[in-house]
Amino acid sequence: MNSPVVSETTPAPKRSRIQRKNRALILKAGLEVFSQNGFRGATVDMIAQVAGLSKPNLLYYFHSKEEIYTTILADLLVEWLNPFRMLDPNGDPMDELMGYIRAKLAMARDFPQESRLFATEVIQGAPHIKSVLETDLRELVEAQSAILSKWMDEGRIARMHPVHLIITIWALTQHYADFDAQTRAILSGDDPFPDAAAHLELLFRKLLTP
Template identity: 55%
Template sequence: MSADTDPGRPTTRIQREKQEVILEAALEIFSQYGFRGSTIDQIAEAAGMSKPNLLYYFKSKEDILAPILARILDTWLEPLRELDAEGDPLPELQSYIRRKLEMSRDYPRESRLFANEMLRGAPDFSNVLHNELKDLVDEKAKIIKGWMARGKIAKCDPYHLIFAIWSTTQHYADFDIQVRAVLGKERGGDGRFEDAARFLDQLFLHGLSPKK
């Protein structure tokens, strides 16, 4: 049994450090080659350890992938959790859009890995998507509907609003090479994220402003 799955054995500091090295290496490999295209040998090499040593901590690729995906989803959902029903709707949504865009800038590997998992049907993640993710989106969609009912923002489908925010912000991570190629050297640097933020503010906040 691998060190990370033995409930009867306390994990030492060194073991936790080794596990973190493996997870970091696996994130790099998975984000480059996808889960199916990656091998334990590649991950072990990236982690600077032998394959048998890696398998002491994680017995399979699936065992390595599970905690990585759990962390990614937790990180991805944190800004949505902070959407406050008592807050001013447009600033609340602006803050959410900005934070999602910052995540695309700061966590491009995680975004690409998550997107790849969705494309392959999320076989190891289906339960979380149908429960934790759905419950949170249902909760926040209810908040958005409440804002609409009080005339705070224009009426629209709150679920598709959330989907649109996800797709437009994560585009800058998942298609970063395309974005930089099209923008060119002058506009494809770090400033592209601030340019994107200004445009998305205009797109969403203007569209959501209540009609007079």
């Protein structure tokens, strides 16, 4: 049975500084181990070794490798969605969307390992986080799509399917993390992000201009 993914609205238990430090060490080690070995190939012993903790100490904080894995993914999803959640319905639509696109691309640049781990989970059918995708994520997309639709109705951005607009933003920004090796290979090893930021802004400004 899959471990439940804690919603970002669930109050976090109060923890001491040492507890917070050890949890962070475990999650960082888990990210490294899962990224290298996949969920099936990873073990609690591997994660404990990378974290520099004993296995019993690790199991005090997390009861299983699945709990570590789902926590990593749930925390990542919350972090990724914060800029999306911050869209201001009263702001300038173009500024709001360009700001979100820049933030999403920066996350692809700064957290490529996390992005690829999340992509692998989704490609496999999202067995550990499907319930979150079908509830919390869907509800957020519906709410933010309503903002986009309102801007379209007001003639402030071009009319298109709001959900597919969101999916397109995700696809074009996350590509630079998930396919980093391919992107750098065809760019002869150059850093793709400065030009990617300029290109995506030009692309979406043209697409969204009424």
